[in-house]
Amino acid sequence: MTAAVAVPFPVKAAEADGPFKLPDLPYSYDALEPYIDTQTMKLHHDGHHAAYVAKLNEAVNKYPELKTKTVEELLMNLDKLPQDIREAVRNNGGGHYNHSLFWNFMGKNKAKAPTGKLRSDIDKTFGSFEDFKKAFKEAALNRFGSGWAWLIKDKDGALKIVSTPNQDSPIMEGITPILGLDVWEHAYYLKYQNKRGDYIDAWWNVVNWDDISKNYK
Ligand SMILES: [Fe+2]
Structure with missing residues (x-):
């Protein structure tokens, strides 16, 4: 556990009253160290x-x-x-x-791989968990500029890796994502600078496969 780091610039965004609230993080700011600082x-x-x-x-x-x-x-x-x-x-x-x-989608000390039905569907669709990770990383690397990589179940029930630009989301097509990775530079630049691939490799260590496997239907 690392000590809280003093942030040298103000990060709190102005609050605007309204129906939507910023949810608390489900863990402490330093929970994902050293992978996410x-x-x-x-x-x-x-x-x-x-x-x-x-x-x-x-x-x-x-x-x-x-x-x-x-x-x-x-x-x-x-x-x-x-x-x-x-x-x-x-x-x-x-x-x-x-x-x-x-x-x-992230957490501390979680299973390092999916389990149950999600694991068997991933193996069936992508060949193996390692092949899935390779394909997911590829999608995340190839997203030009800012955006997201996702694992979704499409409307035919097939697992699929997709990516979206900016803050677009599979939910816009009525699809709730199974897993998603933020590849905006704001998600990794302080620690990984321009090395998006290193960020993706590190991120696998903090994926919350426990809950993701449990939530998968
Ligand atoms: Fe973000």
């Missing part, structure tokens, strides 16, 4: 994720009828939203949804 976790959660929540609130506050919608409902129905907030909801609602999942 404390300072990155603080900046990422208190800075970036909080800003998505604030800007999402700002957008829906303009339309009181939207305040009772879940973030999933908003993202699955972007084309029905008022045009002037559609892009803001897409980016910041996507950011809020994706990050809320992402924190729970």
Whole structure:
């Protein structure tokens, strides 16, 4: 366990009142050391994720009828939203949804590989867990600029690796991701600089396969 690191710059994003709240991290900022560093976790959660929540609130506050919608409902129905907030909801609602999942996709001292039905479906689909990791890394590396790599079950029930740009999310197609990796530079630049591949290799050590395997249906 490393001591809390003083962050030399303010990371707290301004709060905006509204229906959406920044969820607490399900572990301490330093829980994922040394793979994901404390300072990155603080900046990422208190800075970036909080800003998505604030800007999402700002957008829906303009339309009181939207305040009772879940973030999933908003993202699955972007084309029905008022045009002037559609892009803001897409980016910041996507950011809020994706990050809320992402924190729970990680954990401390978790199983190093999937188990049960998820493991057997991964082996069946990709050949082996190692082959799956290779293909997932490839997708994460090939996402140009900012975005995410995902493991999803498509509408035919097949496991698939996909990637999305910016804060777009499989939920926009009604698909809840099984696993996702943030490959925005803000997720790794402080520790790994431009070496996205090193970040991905390290990240496998903190994937919460316990919960991901349990949640898989
Ligand atoms: Fe992020």
